[in-house]
Amino acid sequence: MLRVLRARLQQKHRTMGFPSGPAPEMPDRFAGRPVIQEPCPGDCRVCRDTCPVQAIRRGEDGRVELDMGRCLFCGACSEACPKGMIAFGPDYQLASARRGDMVVSPGPGTRAEAVSELARKFFSRSLKLRQVSAGGCNACEADVNVLGTPAWDMGRFGIQFVASPRHADGLLVTGPVTGNMLLALEKTYAAVPEPRIVIACGACAISGGPFADHPEAKNGVDSVLPVDLFIPGCPPHPLTALDGLLRFLGRPVPDCKKVI
Amino acid sequence: MGLFIPHIYNGEAISLSSVPVVQVKPFRLAVIAHVAAGDLISAMFAQPLGDGFRLYAVLCAPLREQLGIIATDVADSYPALTPDCPAANGFEREIFEQWGIRPEGHPWLKPIRFQPSRMTGQTPAVGITEFFSMEGGESHEVAVGPVHAGVIEPGHFRFLCHGETVFHLEISLGYQHRGIERALAGGPGGRTIHYMETLAGDTTVGHAAAYCAVMEALSGIQVPPVANSIRAIAAELERMANHIGDLGALAGDVGFLPTLNYCGRIRGDVLNLTAMLCGNRFGRTLLTPGGVRFGIDPDRRQRLLTRLDAVEKDLDTALSLMFSAPSVLARLERTGTLSMDLARQIGLVGVAARACGLSHDVRTGLPYGAYRFDSPPASTFHSGDCFARAYVRKLEVEQSIAFIRRQLNAPSAQNELRKPLLPLGPDRVTVALTEGWRGDICHVAATDHEGRFAFYKVVDPSFHNWLGLAFALRGQQISDFPLCNKSFNLSYCGHDL
Numbered sequence A: 001m002l003r004v005l006r007a008r009l010q011q012k013h014r015t016m017g018f019p020s021g022p023a024p025e026m027p028d029r030f031a032g033r034p035v036i037q038e039p040c041p042g043d044c045r046v047c048r049d050t051c052p053v054q055a056i057r058r059g060e061d062g063r064v065e066l067d068m069g070r071c072l073f074c075g076a077c078s079e080a081c082p083k084g085m086i087a088f089g090p091d092y093q094l095a096s097a098r099r100g101d102m103v104v105s106p107g108p109g110t111r112a113e114a115v116s117e118l119a120r121k122f123f124s125r126s127l128k129l130r131q132v133s134a135g136g137c138n139a140c141e142a143d144v145n146v147l148g149t150p151a152w153d154m155g156r157f158g159i160q161f162v163a164s165p166r167h168a169d170g171l172l173v174t175g176p177v178t179g180n181m182l183l184a185l186e187k188t189y190a191a192v193p194e195p196r197i198v199i200a201c202g203a204c205a206i207s208g209g210p211f212a213d214h215p216e217a218k219n220g221v222d223s224v225l226p227v228d229l230f231i232p233g234c235p236p237h238p239l240t241a242l243d244g245l246l247r248f249l250g251r252p253v254p255d256c257k258k259v260i
Numbered sequence B: 001m002g003l004f005i006p007h008i009y010n011g012e013a014i015s016l017s018s019v020p021v022v023q024v025k026p027f028r029l030a031v032i033a034h035v036a037a038g039d040l041i042s043a044m045f046a047q048p049l050g051d052g053f054r055l056y057a058v059l060c061a062p063l064r065e066q067l068g069i070i071a072t073d074v075a076d077s078y079p080a081l082t083p084d085c086p087a088a089n090g091f092e093r094e095i096f097e098q099w100g101i102r103p104e105g106h107p108w109l110k111p112i113r114f115q116p117s118r119m120t121g122q123t124p125a126v127g128i129t130e131f132f133s134m135e136g137g138e139s140h141e142v143a144v145g146p147v148h149a150g151v152i153e154p155g156h157f158r159f160l161c162h163g164e165t166v167f168h169l170e171i172s173l174g175y176q177h178r179g180i181e182r183a184l185a186g187g188p189g190g191r192t193i194h195y196m197e198t199l200a201g202d203t204t205v206g207h208a209a210a211y212c213a214v215m216e217a218l219s220g221i222q223v224p225p226v227a228n229s230i231r232a233i234a235a236e237l238e239r240m241a242n243h244i245g246d247l248g249a250l251a252g253d254v255g256f257l258p259t260l261n262y263c264g265r266i267r268g269d270v271l272n273l274t275a276m277l278c279g280n281r282f283g284r285t286l287l288t289p290g291g292v293r294f295g296i297d298p299d300r301r302q303r304l305l306t307r308l309d310a311v312e313k314d315l316d317t318a319l320s321l322m323f324s325a326p327s328v329l330a331r332l333e334r335t336g337t338l339s340m341d342l343a344r345q346i347g348l349v350g351v352a353a354r355a356c357g358l359s360h361d362v363r364t365g366l367p368y369g370a371y372r373f374d375s376p377p378a379s380t381f382h383s384g385d386c387f388a389r390a391y392v393r394k395l396e397v398e399q400s401i402a403f404i405r406r407q408l409n410a411p412s413a414q415n416e417l418r419k420p421l422l423p424l425g426p427d428r429v430t431v432a433l434t435e436g437w438r439g440d441i442c443h444v445a446a447t448d449h450e451g452r453f454a455f456y457k458v459v460d461p462s463f464h465n466w467l468g469l470a471f472a473l474r475g476q477q478i479s480d481f482p483l484c485n486k487s488f489n490l491s492y493c494g495h496d497l
């Protein structure tokens, strides 16, 4: 018993102050929201052709657009760009309630809205989630699990993963939705009582990620279920996920002002 | 020991035509004899060739520090190896499922991942197959999954029980199958490195390192020493993070909450060290064929060392608490025991095998990269139970910390991080083994006339070890499943590909 107490003292209280206090320090090499500059030469397609998952296109007005819902944040485009027009900044606030809001255009860029009226009304003080892995690589699961550890402690906000869909207010889905998981996902969703929400976590769940257009899998959750929150990343940093969940529920979070 | 199988070194490329192609009979005898003498089957797979198929076997001889590769040509069937060599079981089921080649005499060709046939494109309905069954008073079956109770990957488990006692556990996987191996053929392309980093996301560095070794062998370049050192540091951080997380989860499964909570946090601290290297907590984007994309400047080196000290200190109290608590030890000891003999027979690898007293570790047996100059000693224990699998993890974490410190304290005067890749040589084949945190990772790749991948075969350690979990459950209480399962902590996505 004494040993346990001594260890407890040595390990200290480590739950972070976020969101009322500052966000935990992010690694200096972290790749967050892309920042795109202008103007690009009219015929340049280097970034578009470099991107392994077709996240970049040139819009109708010729401007470069980058879809964070597809992006793996690999940095290949910024390495390839001959003019250094694409960089990945420290902004971790990437979650969005609408699929289209994840497309980044040149310029400073604004944070996408993540709040859901339904979630704010029913779940803002208690959100029970059933997690479903539907393909993918288990990294999203691993970093979502981290939110339950004492440092992040999302239980503080009433957010919790539960064992049964019947106890849940919604699903948090990872992976592109493999053919082999399709039925299980549909059945799990059907078992969640209404009103219910669905969160797509990670590039795979949003767009298929590196497996986009594989015949063995779908291109993400919204091809199967209505999605209420998208959390980009490969995998999303836990801070991106927690910030997204809190904003989804309409709870206050600090604004990430750091824009490069 | 039967036919002599010519050897190649770990990460050496040879011309495809120099792989010996023998008759089926000597092929069988050679593989069976080598495995009986202690070799592991690192990979065994088929490739279409003309009207038939070529069957390849890659063997790893840990004691002779060698790899061997041998092939035979078959039409649509051949006499199975499994009856004489149980370690071939999973491979032969896979070969049958992918190509429809029938290993005659195989005891039970159950689907292994319910993937589309590479011949017909037909996909069997997932989970629909025959299972062992048991009849009699008080005998019953418990089926769980594919969706499990925790934040965990999908798989189907079926426990055949008499009362509380498990007689057998059936494990049926494939729910994570997303077609990576099929997509790799014809590469490399822009997505290849991303496939590698997501074969098993918790083993990003382990698999990416094997892929890089394949590419460097096929293009005939040598990686700068600094890059090798950074790769090894990242690999050991990956091992630490996962082992620490598992130790915490094991403590949690026996109701010992202090270590669960401390280790959960310390694991995060280690992931943050990886993020310090490359910005991503799983090591994504760090490795690239030819070297690494990020270096370690002196300031970063110092910060890494300081934070490593803090991790070590926190870990020391968290783990000594767990390993000195009689309530924890009583639950771990003699639970889920495998004998060394069985481990050998079914071809167990990694932590699970070393916990049965087998000393194979790719870092020491077939060293690659920075491990050629400094390989952490293989950590073993003999009892084969949940305690041994926990204890080996603890020993390995300690060795990893020491290794990372040695690497960081010996900065190289050079600072070249990567070499440009040359075009891949045509008609060549290579085998790269790395020691992932779960055990042997094996990548086998061959190029066609144009230097594109004719095939790219991946064997994740979990492919070898799932059967070990099934055996560990025999005669146990069903309530011990979570503990046994966690003590292996195998990958579903790495198995399902």
Ligand code: SF4
Pocket (backbone or CB within 6 Å): A050, A051, A052, A053, A054, A055, A056, A066, A070, A071, A072, A073, A074, A075, A076, A077, A078
């Ligand atoms: S960082 Fe994103 S947009 Fe750029 S190449 Fe990689 S996946 Fe494509």
